[in-house]
Amino acid sequence: MAGGRGERFWPQSREATPKHLLPIVGDKPMLAQTVDRVAGVVPRENVFIITTQAQLEGCRGACPDLPAANIVAEPMGRDTAAATGLAMLLVKQRNPTAAFAMLPADHVIKDTAEYAKLLAIAFEAAESADVLVTLGIKPAAPETGFGYIQQAGVWRQVGGRDVMAVKRFVEKPDLATAQGYLAAGEYFWNAGMFVWRVPVVEAAFKAHAAELYAGLAKLEAAAQSAGGWAVALAEVYPTLKKVSVDYALMEKSTNVVVVPATFDWDDVGAWPALAKHFTPDKDGNVLRGHALVEGGTHNIVVSTDGHLIGVVGCSDLVVVHTPEATLVCPKDRAQDIKALLERLKQDPAKRQFL
Amino acid sequence: MAGGRGERFWPQSREATPKHLLPIVGDKPMLAQTVDRVAGVVPRENVFIITTQAQLEGCRGACPDLPAANIVAEPMGRDTAAATGLAMLLVKQRNPTAAFAMLPADHVIKDTAEYAKLLAIAFEAAESADVLVTLGIKPAAPETGFGYIQQAGVWRQVGGRDVMAVKRFVEKPDLATAQGYLAAGEYFWNAGMFVWRVPVVEAAFKAHAAELYAGLAKLEAAAQSAGGWAVALAEVYPTLKKVSVDYALMEKSTNVVVVPATFDWDDVGAWPALAKHFTPDKDGNVLRGHALVEGGTHNIVVSTDGHLIGVVGCSDLVVVHTPEATLVCPKDRAQDIKALLERLKQDPAKRQFL
Numbered sequence: 001m002a003g004g005r006g007e008r009f010w011p012q013s014r015e016a017t018p019k020h021l022l023p024i025v026g027d028k029p030m031l032a033q034t035v036d037r038v039a040g041v042v043p044r045e046n047v048f049i050i051t052t053q054a055q056l057e058g059c060r061g062a063c064p065d066l067p068a069a070n071i072v073a074e075p076m077g078r079d080t081a082a083a084t085g086l087a088m089l090l091v092k093q094r095n096p097t098a099a100f101a102m103l104p105a106d107h108v109i110k111d112t113a114e115y116a117k118l119l120a121i122a123f124e125a126a127e128s129a130d131v132l133v134t135l136g137i138k139p140a141a142p143e144t145g146f147g148y149i150q151q152a153g154v155w156r157q158v159g160g161r162d163v164m165a166v167k168r169f170v171e172k173p174d175l176a177t178a179q180g181y182l183a184a185g186e187y188f189w190n191a192g193m194f195v196w197r198v199p200v201v202e203a204a205f206k207a208h209a210a211e212l213y214a215g216l217a218k219l220e221a222a223a224q225s226a227g228g229w230a231v232a233l234a235e236v237y238p239t240l241k242k243v244s245v246d247y248a249l250m251e252k253s254t255n256v257v258v259v260p261a262t263f264d265w266d267d268v269g270a271w272p273a274l275a276k277h278f279t280p281d282k283d284g285n286v287l288r289g290h291a292l293v294e295g296g297t298h299n300i301v302v303s304t305d306g307h308l309i310g311v312v313g314c315s316d317l318v319v320v321h322t323p324e325a326t327l328v329c330p331k332d333r334a335q336d337i338k339a340l341l342e343r344l345k346q347d348p349a350k351r352q353f354l
Numbered sequence: 355m356a357g358g359r360g361e362r363f364w365p366q367s368r369e370a371t372p373k374h375l376l377p378i379v380g381d382k383p384m385l386a387q388t389v390d391r392v393a394g395v396v397p398r399e400n401v402f403i404i405t406t407q408a409q410l411e412g413c414r415g416a417c418p419d420l421p422a423a424n425i426v427a428e429p430m431g432r433d434t435a436a437a438t439g440l441a442m443l444l445v446k447q448r449n450p451t452a453a454f455a456m457l458p459a460d461h462v463i464k465d466t467a468e469y470a471k472l473l474a475i476a477f478e479a480a481e482s483a484d485v486l487v488t489l490g491i492k493p494a495a496p497e498t499g500f501g502y503i504q505q506a507g508v509w510r511q512v513g514g515r516d517v518m519a520v521k522r523f524v525e526k527p528d529l530a531t532a533q534g535y536l537a538a539g540e541y542f543w544n545a546g547m548f549v550w551r552v553p554v555v556e557a558a559f560k561a562h563a564a565e566l567y568a569g570l571a572k573l574e575a576a577a578q579s580a581g582g583w584a585v586a587l588a589e590v591y592p593t594l595k596k597v598s599v600d601y602a603l604m605e606k607s608t609n610v611v612v613v614p615a616t617f618d619w620d621d622v623g624a625w626p627a628l629a630k631h632f633t634p635d636k637d638g639n640v641l642r643g644h645a646l647v648e649g650g651t652h653n654i655v656v657s658t659d660g661h662l663i664g665v666v667g668c669s670d671l672v673v674v675h676t677p678e679a680t681l682v683c684p685k686d687r688a689q690d691i692k693a694l695l696e697r698l699k700q701d702p703a704k705r706q707f708l
Contacts, residue, residue, distance in 0.1 A: 011664065292697055292704060295683075295690035308679035308707040310365065310694050313687030314671075319680075325662035326675060328682055329649075333667030336649035340664050343646055350646060353662045 002105035008270040011325035020106035029062040081248035082240040085216040114263040121159040122195040136188025136258040142178035147190035166256035208252040272331040356459035362624040365679035374460040383416040435602035439570040468617040475513040476549040490542025490612040496532035501544035520610035562606040624688040
């Protein structure tokens with residue numbers, strides 16, 4: 001899934017170059033790192049990218065080794081349930097009973113070997129029973145920005161690891177609730193990583209998302225007609241119900257299991273999260289590119305290139321420079337970047353900076 | 355006097371483009387505005403600019419109507435007393451008894467008519483007696499960044515205005531002392547604007563700055579020899595004692611008078627001072643160029659061009675963007691920019707940004 005806007009990484013992420021097309025952490029676009037990461041588990045010819053028209057060229061550039069036909073553009077974003085349905089149809093066309101993984105394209109996972117092992121276990125679990133398999137992240141803090149997965153004891157052992165039954169998926173909690181989840185010890189972060197067989201996820205659409213299921217049936221029929229995928233996507237996709245896969249399927253299904261992730265994981269949701277992935281100087285500053293700080297500056301994040309950013313006497317600040325635009329934002333206000341982008345959208349003279 | 359570095363306006367002011375060569379306030383370089391401002395009092399052919407080699411071309415570009423020979427470059431900065439001595443010799447060569455004004459090139463004065471009137475009165479005073487005339491600014495606040503001039507009652511009326519006798523020149527005070535000066539009501543800010551006749555200032559050099567006086571005599575003799583000014587400046591100027599005109603002459607002379615300035619005046623000493631000269635938005639933000647603020651941002655100063663500066667949730671901050679470098683600095687830390695520039699000087703990879 002490589003269709004997100006990644007607004008919180010503005011100005012480095014722009015409409016045509018969202019977070020997953022940038023090397024936010026690492027030396028390749030996050031999407032290319034994601035494709036590399038599954039290479040040991042999924043043959044390259046079976047890797048699909050679901051993206052948007054605006055990002056199609058960028059995705060091809062980031063993953064030049066992938067067959068061009070495997071990079072599929074939504075004519076417009078219809079949220080993750082529709083993207084899942086599209087992926088299901090693309091896989092079904094090749095193999096109606098195949099298992100496939102739905103994976104976000106912009107996460108940081110450094111322990112590639114452990115990740116490949118767990119992904120293989122998730123595939124094994126999905127192939128062994130009629131279950132929706134998810135990978136759950138052990139919470140490191142009471143984050144309010146993630147959904148949570150409550151487990152209900154061991155479902156079965158797969159590949160030498162405990163796979164847990166799932167009691168429920170819950171939406172992003174408030175802080176007190178998140179603290180409760182953390183204390184309870186039986187919750188995982190929902191990182192949006194799923195593995196399932198086509199018939200199992202199709203049954204879930206049919207049971208829990210009837211309207212979307214009907215739309216997907218129309219999409220499938222249109223794709224098999226003379227116009228093929230191009231016409232099917234253009235005509236049917238925009239009519240699909242816009243809903244998240246968590247809400248449409250996961251919160252309502254009772255056949256969900258979770259593989260506890262034993263690899264490192266970070267979604268690097270916004271600029272302040274970058275600090276975790278780079279070695280700070282003695283004052284806690286993470287400085288990328290030509291940056292110079294003075295006067296007690298500490299705990300700041302600077303991202304620039306050959307352009308010099310000079311910071312004097314600041315703390316807990318994010319400064320990001322690109323050739324077109326520069327952001328200055330306290331670390332604890334990073335969520336307000338979206339408000340800035342709303343303003344840009346409304347100003348014809350500044351819309352170019354989106 | 356147009357030789358200062360204007361370091362506090364980095365990164366807009368650079369080694370070859372200091373503050374007086376930039377339109378910090380107004381639509382012309384501050385130097386050109388200064389030259390325009392004296393046009394009603396001093397014929398253009400009698401206006402000299404004392405600058406440095408690095409800024410010579412910039413000064414010529416800023417003042418294309420001035421005779422090229424009137425723009426004189428010091429081979430190296432030797433502070434304001436030596437610059438005054440050089441100016442004295444340049445004027446003396448044309449007219450040994452002429453009165454001349456020494457004026458900084460980077461101040462903001464909007465009431466040009468009142469300024470011209472007061473400058474003419476200062477000339478009249480200097481021509482009427484053997485006095486060193488200065489223009490004093492009525493203090494608006496207990497500034498610790500200026501020297502002060504204590505007056506001692508009316509010296510005489512000139513051109514319908516009271517010109518005051520001067521009791522003493524005092525160096526930059528601490529805050530408590532400055533508050534005392536403000537309360538006393540008999541102090542002016544020393545803005546470094548002086549008017550005097552050649553013989554009177556020459557006598558002051560002789561009486562109070564013997565070493566520099568001897569150096570200036572050597573400079574004068576060298577200028578009259580075959581090599582002319584070029585050789586004289588290159589060989590003698592670097593040997594002149596480096597001292598301020600305030601310390602060398604003004605603090606020691608007893609024949610000083612002050613014309614109370616009745617025009618607006620600001621030295622715009624650093625970025626935060628810019629806020630006084632532009633109309634802020636409803637949140638007190640002064641935004642020049644493509645700037646957009648969000649999330650309660652208030653009382654900030656942004657200077658940019660077509661490059662977008664987006665600021666979220668910040669207050670009392672200065673953000674200055676140029677194509678090569680960007681500064682981020684709280685308003686109350688502007689004096690620490692000099693420390694940043696010291697670091698730049700020491701870093702070969704970053705020296706280019708000075």
